[in-house]
Amino acid sequence: MRAQLTLQIEVRFSDAARSANQLLRLTPRAFDGLHVLDWFVGVEPVATLRRGEDGFGNIVHSCSHAGPLDKILITAEGLVETQDAAGVTRGLHEKQPLDVFLRHHESPGDIAAYAAQALDGETDRLTGLHRLMAALHEKLRFAPADVPPRPAAEVFAAGEGSARELAQVFVAAARAEEIPARFVSGLRLDGGEGAPIHAWAEAYVDGLGWIGFDSALGFCPRDAHLRLGHGVDFFSAAPRRGAFFGYADEKVETRLAISSARQASWQIQQ
Amino acid sequence: MSQFFDEMTNGAAEPRALYRRIAEWLRSAPPELLDARREQAEILFRKIGITFAVYGDKEAAERLIPFDIIPRLLGRDEWTRLEAGLVQRVKALNMFLTDIYGRQEIIKAGLIPQDLIFRNECYRPEMQGRRAPHDIWTHIAGIDIVRIDDEDFYVLEDNCRTPSGVSYMLEDREMMMRLLPGLFAQHAVLPVDNYPDNLLASLRSAAPPHCPGDPCIVILTPGQFNSAYYEHSFLADKLGVELVEGRDLTVRDDIVYMRTTEGEKRVDVIYRRVDDDFLDPLVFRPDSVLGAAGLMGAYLAGNVTLANAPGAGLADDKAVYTYMPEIIRFYLGEDAKLKNVRTWRCREPDALKYVLEHLSELVVKEVNGSGGYGMLVGPHASKEQIETFRQKLLRDPDGFIAQPTLSLSTCPTSLPGGVAPRHVDLRPFVLCGADGVRIVPGGLTRVALKEGSLVVNSSQGGGTKDTWVLADNAK
Structure with a gap:
């Protein structure tokens, strides 16, 4: 799928902020299933964007603004080409060993027992993970939202959650079964309902590598998932992390516009 | 005869030569004198306000750490051996951290299991592939040492994050000179009061390589509710540097500034007493207000030095500790001079x-x-x-x-009922700068005041003693 898209994140302050710092993971990194033909990240008011790489190999931009600030507008736009690789994420530069993705970042609570039951002694890891994704998709209702995730155990008990919350539950479940798993943030190019910024999980299968599992939608990422970055949890992969100094409240609005998305097809020329 | 190595008597009727004068003094001094001095010490400590907060104990939110007026002695020969071991150990710790966050040769060599490092909470993925300025990760290390005989020193644990207690080392010395000047004058005690100068010199040398002029150094404290807040303010005072909290710092375009009454001032070195998790809400815990947003960005850009470096806690992990002899051999090609406790x-x-x-x-x-x-x-x-x-x-x-259960050595300790042996350990403070390692002769001797107790931690009812490294040899 080839798509031209524009993502805008507008941060409004109820009262002028004195200064603000942002860390952005809004630049997709190319891999076997993704070509980035053109990409741009910008902020308004204009500030120096410093490009770097985080500990997981994601491309990050950081910037600081001096106040007074009423709002900050972050724009990421570009042209990408995606391929359906059945969720396999190959060709990324992996900076961290698998053990990092086995660390329990939060207590799995009841999720551990549930994962064991869902996998039911399945020895083929890939089959087991598909079973786990289906089970979680069945059990937890997808309620799109754009807020920081609650602890995974709490989401699991509540029975519903946003894409990022469901991704964290999947990660916790896989790790409880000693399967390396990580959190992925990204965008949906198919214009499906939900928050503009999507999230899913990736788990490691020997011989295949990292494979995406989207338990919110119930299938592995296809060509309509645009991958922005990964980390051990939501916060280490968050598309935007910001902090500001002042007395204001922050209100964030995210908009995603896809101006052209089409499938590749044979063009017959006479 | 006791089964423990007593540092004064070593089980014999006559004291060791080192303790001859102390033993004489203990024999001749009336018990009332000891009691009086002990009470005076407590009054002085309270006046100066050296307190220590104990977590999970409301009654004792601000408690005194009991001070024992009988000093603990080390001979110059003993100290020389110990010092060489400390230097070796800290060098190895720094090389280990440089390696783990770099090429990971020690893992490739199969000496340390991979999962032990990477599944460890103290391993910071954010630091992978990064180098600390001057390859120094642990600028200030506190190495806990115990003795079980008059020969060997054993390392109980390494503290590479934010070891505390150095203010007690300095205050205890002051206290001894005030309370027992006569006894102090009878001994040729090597000085520890240049520790603040050494610390300042080390921090200065660790400034970012391209830092212009005289580096601006600050101490970052989590605030007055931290158990070691007294020490933070004490050190800032002794060093003549600003004591700041996270809210006093701003980061703009990867440069850290401190707010002062004369406007913003660029900061080059931060001696931080805040844990990794709280340093930067953009990278670590998002709810932290103890650090400064963007601090890690400034650090990774090489514009500020954090002492100790983020991720250094990995080296003092108790599981990594067990591999220290191998780590020292791997990087330095030497045998460890300080022994590890069997683990x-x-x-x-x-x-x-x-x-x-x-x-x-x-x-x-x-x-x-x-x-x-x-x-x-x-x-x-x-x-x-x-x-x-x-x-x-x-x-x-x-x-x-x-x-x-180690048979920790004992030292005579003055208690309300008289003088009795109690178990002690020693925490010397090792400073690492770009220009070498500095150690003042001495450290914090912690003593378990309860009879038979082996736990010397101040949070568990331990006290402190002044540590005298003498110019004379023990043997």
Whole structure:
């Protein structure tokens, strides 16, 4: 799928902020299933964007603004080409060993027992993970939202959650079964309902590598998932992390516009 | 005769030569004098306001750490040996951290299991592929040392994060000179009061390589509710640098500024007493208000030095500790000069089996714990405590190590009922700068005031003593 898209994140302050710092993971990194033909990240008011790489190999931009600030507008736009690789994420530069993705970042609570039951002694890891994704998709209702995730155990008990919350539950479940798993943030190019910024999980299968599992939608990422970055949890992969100094409240609005998305097809020329 | 090495008598009727004058003084001084001095010490400490907060104890939110007026002595020969060992150890610790966050040769060589490092909470993925300025990760290390005979020094644990206690080392010395000037004058005691100068010089040398002019150094404290806040303000005072909290710092375009009454001032070196997790809400815990947003960006851009470096905690992990002899041999090609206490890694099935069978004889520690919280001292534990620990161990064997109950050396200690031997350890402070390692002769001697107790942590009812390194040899 080839798509031209524009993502805008507008941060409004109820009262002028004195200064603000942002860390952005809004630049997709190319891999076997993704070509980035053109990409741009910008902020308004204009500030120096410093490009770097985080500990997981994601491309990050950081910037600081001096106040007074009423709002900050972050724009990421570009042209990408995606391929359906059945969720396999190959060709990324992996900076961290698998053990990092086995660390329990939060207590799995009841999720551990549930994962064991869902996998039911399945020895083929890939089959087991598909079973786990289906089970979680069945059990937890997808309620799109754009807020920081609650602890995974709490989401699991509540029975519903946003894409990022469901991704964290999947990660916790896989790790409880000693399967390396990580959190992925990204965008949906198919214009499906939900928050503009999507999230899913990736788990490691020997011989295949990292494979995406989207338990919110119930299938592995296809060509309509645009991958922005990964980390051990939501916060280490968050598309935007910001902090500001002042007395204001922050209100964030995210908009995603896809101006052209089409499938590749044979063009017959006479 | 006691089964422990007593540093004054060594089990003999006559004191060791080193302690001759102390022994004489203890024989001749009337008991009332000791009692009076002990009370005076407490009054002075309270006046100066050297307090220590104990977490989880409302009554004792601000408590004094008891001070014992009988000094603990080391001979110059003993100190020289110890010092060489400390220098070696800290060099190896820094090389180990440079390697782990760099090429990972020690893992490739198969000396340390990979999961032990990368599954560790103290390993910071954010630092992977990065180098600390001047390759110094642990600028200030506190190495806990114990003795069991008059020969060897054993390392009990390494503290590479934000070791505290150095203010007590300095205050205890002041106290001794005030309370017992006569006794002090009889001994040629090597000075420790240049520690602040050494610390300042080390921090200065660790400034970013391209830092212009005289580096601006600050101490970053979590605030007055931290248990070691007194020490933070004490050090800022002694060093003549600003004591700041996270809210006093701003980061703009990867440069850290401190707000002052004269406007913003660029900061080059931060001696931080805030844990990794709280340093930067953009990178670590998002809810932290103790650090500064963008601090890690400035650090990674090479515009500011954090002492100690983020991720340095990995090296003082109790599971990594067990590999220290191998680590020293791997990087320096030497044998460790300071011994490691025999340790069973519960992650290894054979060791776990042994530990479970001998729980009542061993000390079991959490790999990630510190300050004496969450440990089991087998010989002093009740049946129920041992049983709870057995369950904990079975649930998460990777999280624990076990050590034999060490027969820590004892020193004479003045108590309300008279003078009696109590168990002691020693925490010397090792400073690492770009221009070398500095150690003042001495350290913090901690003493377990309860009879028979082996836990010297101040949070568990330990006290402190002044440590005198003498110009004379012990032998």
